Amino acid sequence: MKATMIGGGMTAFGRHADRNLKSLVEEAVNLALQDAGIDKSEIEAAYVGNASQGVLQGQESIRGQVVLHNMGIGGIPIINVENACASSATALNGAMAMVALGEIQCALVVGMEKMYFDDRAKVQPAFTGCMDVEVLEESLRKMKESEEKAKAAAESGQNEPKKEKSGQRTVFMDVYAQAARAHMDKYGTTQRQLAAVAAKNHFHSSMNPLAQYQQDYSIEEVLASPDVAFPLTRLMCSPIGDGAAAAVICTPEFAKKHGAAQDVEISSCVLSSAAIGRHDESNLTILAKKAYEQAGIGPEDIDLAEVHDATALGEVTCVESLMFCGEGEGGVFAEAGHSKLGGRLPVNPSGGLECQGHPIGATGIRQVVEIFNHLTDRAGKRQVEGAKVGLAQNAGGTTSTGEGAISVTIMKR
Numbered sequence: 001m002k003a004t005m006i007g008g009g010m011t012a013f014g015r016h017a018d019r020n021l022k023s024l025v026e027e028a029v030n031l032a033l034q035d036a037g038i039d040k041s042e043i044e045a046a047y048v049g050n051a052s053q054g055v056l057q058g059q060e061s062i063r064g065q066v067v068l069h070n071m072g073i074g075g076i077p078i079i080n081v082e083n084a085c086a087s088s089a090t091a092l093n094g095a096m097a098m099v100a101l102g103e104i105q106c107a108l109v110v111g112m113e114k115m116y117f118d119d120r121a122k123v124q125p126a127f128t129g130c131m132d133v134e135v136l137e138e139s140l141r142k143m144k145e146s147e148e149k150a151k152a153a154a155e156s157g158q159n160e161p162k163k164e165k166s167g168q169r170t171v172f173m174d175v176y177a178q179a180a181r182a183h184m185d186k187y188g189t190t191q192r193q194l195a196a197v198a199a200k201n202h203f204h205s206s207m208n209p210l211a212q213y214q215q216d217y218s219i220e221e222v223l224a225s226p227d228v229a230f231p232l233t234r235l236m237c238s239p240i241g242d243g244a245a246a247a248v249i250c251t252p253e254f255a256k257k258h259g260a261a262q263d264v265e266i267s268s269c270v271l272s273s274a275a276i277g278r279h280d281e282s283n284l285t286i287l288a289k290k291a292y293e294q295a296g297i298g299p300e301d302i303d304l305a306e307v308h309d310a311t312a313l314g315e316v317t318c319v320e321s322l323m324f325c326g327e328g329e330g331g332v333f334a335e336a337g338h339s340k341l342g343g344r345l346p347v348n349p350s351g352g353l354e355c356q357g358h359p360i361g362a363t364g365i366r367q368v369v370e371i372f373n374h375l376t377d378r379a380g381k382r383q384v385e386g387a388k389v390g391l392a393q394n395a396g397g398t399t400s401t402g403e404g405a406i407s408v409t410i411m412k413r
Contacts, residue, residue: 002267003099003249005411006260007036008369013243013357014212015116021053024244025067025112032108032246032369038258043248044104045077047095049088049111050361051396052126056115067112082361084130084396085308087111088245089271089364089407095249096269106250111366113359114242123240126360127171130397130404136171172310173237175398177229180313184231186328189316191231193331195222197312198236198354200340205351207381212241212357236312238358245365247372262376267295268410274402283402284321284393291391291408299323302345302410303387304374306367308395309352315339318393319347322408341382349374349382360396367392368409375413388413 009031011024033040048064059066064078081091088111095107115123128136183189199219205211217225217235225235255263268291274283292298299322307322309315316330324345325333333339339347350356350370353363371390373379390411397404 002252002265003096004252004255004263004265005247005249005368005372006255006258006263007032007034007038007248008246008372009035010210010245010362010366010369011243012210013359013362013366014241016114016242017116019242021112021114021244022067022070024114024242025110025246026071028112028244028246029068029071029073029108029110032248036248036258037261038106038248040071040073042106042258043073043076043108044106045079045095045098046073046108046110047079047081047091049081049083049091049109049364050113051082051084051087052113052115052129052360055125055129056117056122063112064110067110073108083405085310085358085360086271086364086394086396086405086407087361089367089392089394089409090405092247092249092365092368092409093269093271093407096266099249099251102251105254106248109247109249109365110244111246111362111364112244113361115240115359116242120240124171131171132399135400173228173232176237176311176313177232179317180231180311183313183316183328187331189328189331191223192219193335194231194236194312194316195219195233196331197309197315197334197339198222200334201309201312201315201348201352201354202235204341204349204382205355208351208356211351211355212239213351213355232311232313236354238310238353241357241359243357243359243362243366245362245369247365247368264372264375265412266409267297267412268292268408270294270408272406273404274399274406276401282317282321284318284395284406284408285323287406287408288322288393291410295410295412297389297410301389302391303389304346304349304371304384305391305393306348306350306352306370307393308363309348309354310358312354315347315352322391322393341384346384349379349384364392364394364407367394368411371411375411
């Protein structure tokens, strides 16, 4: 049995200093229920993804119960899921499995995070906790040495003036910067190609009223923005913010019984973590092949994709690993305009994590709601015309062997 999605909703992503997590979740859930055309009493289980509220606000263990009971949803199983940035994508996997098994008819899936605080140092543990903390210090030392060496070489070869630094950065910007330098060394990817990815996503987000960034920037403006960690500039990196998203997942019979105005099949929702001792394919490629097989399609059948671009380099490697282009060709793919709206395969029409924002526990479901809106022709100015099949890819955390959590979800109208 397949599961279907009949409703989705999300808050604007950004700095909500005057709102708590309960308020954000209530808004997203009510929008999803309204979209699905059902009452909250018809929800049989809720799966809630959140990564860091224990670290950030001291709310451990019953995060889902706290926010949902506040809005009158209770008397049902509420399952809390923590899996770094892939928390709500993992929650979706659990809900889909139970629905597909016929154990429940209708489930609510929520992704939520409140990360913006005036004291930016308070946020750092939310990111360092997504790594192996016992090897963190040595990893950071090596990344710093790599950055200094690469920046010195670039300035020597190109005679570029030093730019201002962007200020405090999260540890994952260093991880992505190191990966970007390795990709440049191996494949000849350029900083300008990374800027092309970011400029494209800023263009997309300029048409997204719920995005944290809504301003269009040129490639030159992206390159000129303050450095974060070479070769990444600020406009190539996702911001810190707050947000919530929700989806209603059910059986096809439930959707039919309730006369759902729109329903989209979840053809595949698969999870994994970095493979041990395997290097012939990327971890994401291994998982993507499983997702394509389950959905009965190939990468050539995808009409749009939302991928985990915590930085521009993330999108470059994702489009390669998802087999939308050849290995090492992700930068060229973006620079040629293939991933832009109107191109061969629009990627991150929302603006992606770089521009929509990345309240980490909310991102997985936010991506799914974005795909859902395109497959039901309700994405407004950024609508991918004629979209029939969409893919959402989410990832979270990192260990010595690679990603801590990886998710691929394929949806069909």
